[in-house]
Amino acid sequence: MLTFANAKINLGLFLTEKRADGYHNLQTVFYPIKIYDVIELIDADETSCIVKGIDVPGAATDNICLSAFKMLQADFNLPQQQILLLKNIPVGAGLGGGSADAAFLIKLINDKFNLGISIAEMENYARKLGADCAFFIQNKPVYAFGKGDEFEKTEIDLSSHFLVLVKPPVHVSTAQAYANVSVKEPLQSLKKLTGLPLSEWKDIILNDFEPSVFAAFPQIGEIKAKLYEAGARFALMSGSGSSVFAIFDQSVQLPELEKENLVFYNI
Structure with a gap:
C-alpha cells in the first residue's frame, strides 16, 4: 500500500513564549499544499527504510518514518515491513515534510493492518514525533497554538487564489x-x-x-x-x-x- 504525504505552509507564525521543556509556545495557521512525498509499505523479512529522491540529512535508520513504524509496532505487534520513501518535498524549507511523512505513515499503517485507531489516538501518536506532526492526521487548515500541536478550526480557504x-x-x-x-x-x-x-x-x-x-x-x-x-x-x-x-x-x-x-x- 502507498500514500501521498503533502507539505504545509504557515499563514503567519508568532513565537509567544519559551517553554520550560525547551519548546516555544506559538501561534500559527497550518495550511496544506499540493507538494507530495510518496510512501509505500511492503511486507518484508526485516523492517527497514529506503529513501530516494531528494537527499535527506542523516542515515535512513534515523528517519522519522522508521521511528513512527517502530512506535506502532511496539503497541500492535506489527509484522516486519519495508518503508519506501520518495522525497519530493524540499528539506530545510519550513514545509513540514518529515512530519507529514510520519503522520501519513501512521494513517497508512492503520489502514493496512485494520488497527481501528481513532483520529484522536493517531494525533496523540503523532505528537510524540514532532510538534507539527499531529496536524497532518486530519490535514485540514487549522489555527495551531501551544507548541504547535493544539488546534482550533479555521475557515480559511485559498482555493480561489x-x-x-x-x-x-x-x-x-x-x-x-x-x-x-x-x-x-x-x-x-x-x-x-x-x-x-x-x-x-x-x-x-x-x-x-x-x-x-x-x-x-x-x-x-x-x-x-x-x-x-x-x-x-x-x-x-x-x-x-x-x-x-x-x-x-x-x-x-x-x-x-x-x-x-x-x-x-x-x-
Missing part, C-alpha cells in the same frame, strides 16, 4: 532559526488576524523567524520582495524557512526566480 512557493538553494536548520529569534506576546491573536480580508494581511500577519533568518540569508528576503514586485497579494516565509510562498489573484510565471531557485506553481 493561485499559490506559488519558492525554495532557494539554502538549508535553514530549525535549531539555527530558533537560536536568534525574538519572543514576544502579540497584541492580537493570529486567529483573529487571519480572519481579516486578504488585502489587510501584508502588514499585520508576520513570521517571527523572518528578521533573523533574512539577516543570515539575505537571498530569502530578496525572494519575498520579488514576489511582491510580481504582484503577490501576500507573501511570507514558511515556518523556520527557507521557502517563501505567495498568494496571487491569478496564474503567474516567474522565470527570473526560476533561474536560481525551485519554483512550485499552483500549490
Whole structure:
C-alpha cells in the first residue's frame, strides 16, 4: 500500500513564549499544499527504510518514518515491513515534510493492518514525533497554538487564489532559526488576524523567524520582495524557512526566480 504525504505552509507564525521543556509556545495557521512525498509499505523479512529522491540529512535508520513504524509496532505487534520513501518535498524549507511523512505513515499503517485507531489516538501518536506532526492526521487548515500541536478550526480557504512557493538553494536548520529569534506576546491573536480580508494581511500577519533568518540569508528576503514586485497579494516565509510562498489573484510565471531557485506553481 502507498500514500501521498503533502507539505504545509504557515499563514503567519508568532513565537509567544519559551517553554520550560525547551519548546516555544506559538501561534500559527497550518495550511496544506499540493507538494507530495510518496510512501509505500511492503511486507518484508526485516523492517527497514529506503529513501530516494531528494537527499535527506542523516542515515535512513534515523528517519522519522522508521521511528513512527517502530512506535506502532511496539503497541500492535506489527509484522516486519519495508518503508519506501520518495522525497519530493524540499528539506530545510519550513514545509513540514518529515512530519507529514510520519503522520501519513501512521494513517497508512492503520489502514493496512485494520488497527481501528481513532483520529484522536493517531494525533496523540503523532505528537510524540514532532510538534507539527499531529496536524497532518486530519490535514485540514487549522489555527495551531501551544507548541504547535493544539488546534482550533479555521475557515480559511485559498482555493480561489493561485499559490506559488519558492525554495532557494539554502538549508535553514530549525535549531539555527530558533537560536536568534525574538519572543514576544502579540497584541492580537493570529486567529483573529487571519480572519481579516486578504488585502489587510501584508502588514499585520508576520513570521517571527523572518528578521533573523533574512539577516543570515539575505537571498530569502530578496525572494519575498520579488514576489511582491510580481504582484503577490501576500507573501511570507514558511515556518523556520527557507521557502517563501505567495498568494496571487491569478496564474503567474516567474522565470527570473526560476533561474536560481525551485519554483512550485499552483500549490
